[in-house]
Amino acid sequence: MTSVSIRDLTLKFGSLEVLKSLNLDIDEGEFLVLLGPSGCGKSTLLNCIAGLLDISDGQIFIGGNNVTWSEPSERGIGMVFQSYALYPQMSVEGNLAFGLKNARMPKDEIEKRIARAAEVLQIEPLLKRKPAQLSGGQRQRVAIGRALVRDVDVFLFDEPLSNLDAKLRAELRVEIKRLHHRLKNTMIYVTHDQIEALTLADRIAIMRNGIIQQLDTPHEIYNRPVNLYVAGFMGSPGMNFIEGELSHHSEAALNFSSTKVPLGRYPFASDDRPGKAIFGIRPEHVSCGAAASDEPFSIDVEIEVVEPMGADTLVWAVLDGREFRFRVDGQSELRAGQTTRIGFDPAKASIFDAQTELRL
């Protein structure tokens, strides 16, 4: 069943179109991540769903109701902000109770709900404290609690972990995932961090300039990006791109400089193929050394820079005059200046039309 449904949503600030006729359906209990660089409209979209921004055109449905003109508090949503946005003069308890008091809920019901939320989030000992006396992680938990007590259908997260340090971010990420498993609410989560997106999401919507580029599972987005932008955005370090000429004589192949990459194993989407194409392969799909010769395609490259990162090592090399990165085991003995053999399976690659930048 659909929980949140957005129809032809358009938002303009003056003549600037921030969101362009956007459609999105989110299933009941789904964890959807809106991912994109800053300024792509992901937070704006979330604010529109929350009712904090008035839209220019289109409709928004939450839980089957048309909430296009409803106040934020009437939409059945709870929101968690990047800066926590806790009311500084109220205790934790006061923060949790504020929304319920505004809804004129009876006192004993308020207490019951606060107790339950505090138990779920393990903030019982903090209830009497002021937000200033809490650590970043505790504040974020209280902020989640504020959405929790209101017993809403949909949780909206606006970059909730961006203000935390790396270690705490990893911890709370798991906690949010656990919370989702336990509550089974619909959650919409905005972030620019692809690790958060890949780890949390049931589906990811990658946005750019107010348009959703691809809406799919993390696995599909990572392995089968629909266009050059998504391919370049996902993955760190990013995908290697090589521009070349497609040939279709006996077997399809990509030609650049003096190299020919056979594409017989690549699952082309259609037979309609242009001449110029961009070939993309992820650094982690490249094998090196003895394993390279077992791959359908292998070639010698010269190593420029080696970046050991502990668990693995990133190697910057030159492949037929082009920069090429690949990832090897952290115990690798590769050194700058050496020449080594690398190989990969073109079936794992992505090929895009050089003109339209769409996947072929």
Add this chain to the structure above:
Amino acid sequence: MADVITRDTAAAAMTAGRMEGPRGAKPKRSISPRNVFIYGTLLLVSIYYLLPLYVMIVTSLKGMPEIRLGNIFAPPVEITFEPWVKAWATACTGLNCDGLSRGFWNSVQITVPSVILSIAIASVNGYALANWRFKGADVFFTILIFGAFIPYQVMLYPIVILLRELGIYGTLWGLILVHTIFGMPILTLLFRNYFTTVPEELFKAARVDGAGFWGIYFKIMLPMSLPIFVVAMIIQITGIWNDFLFGVVYTKPDVYPMTVQLNNIVNSVQGVKEYNVNMAATIITGLVPLFIYFVSGKLFVRGIAAGAVKG
């Protein structure tokens, strides 16, 4: 390896007592050219400002014969509080001879409602302008700020006519209305700038929590903005208490504020000039703003700084 060796030799040098010279906190000289200059300047400026106050206090405690001797810096030989009592209770201003007491109560009756009204309205204005971007907000704000730059004198007469037509010319309420309106531009600016520094997400969170315009104002914004309210109060209390121009133009002798009465006492031409009474009357008139500054000085600085950061 090389690093380890140098560290070892350094340790050896230290134990050998070869590492002499400065160590620990650098000693500070108490008399340096810099200190002499700073404290000298401060002292000079303090004397410059405090001397007139000293003369006023001393003179107000002297009798008239002693004043006629002309030693204005000399402390009183015989301390008398007669001038203070006279200034408060029996000095003559025109027809009335009940001193400043009448003016004091008039000023209180003018200041209290004007301060409360102007701050109440301006804070809501500032809040609406900062957080609820309503249609025409920018135009409204520009007009309001423009108002802050028009000299009062230009508007004196038109307001006389306005008050007359409203039927409140010459009354306390007329003056209160004028003070409230004239406080609007600067106070609204002050509050708007303060409220824009309150994180927008807090405002959004409150909206998601179902609080409306007044709910957010009273429960979220108001408790967070005590310093700026103190600043507004100081600006308004001192401004309205010290006001002379509006007081003399828009009220009648019965309801003259203290400043106008003070002027009438000091400038009355009949008989001898009683300097001691004049001094006492001036100090009494200035006591209220002085008191406000002393009580709230710290909050004042904090509030000004808070409002000034973003704008």
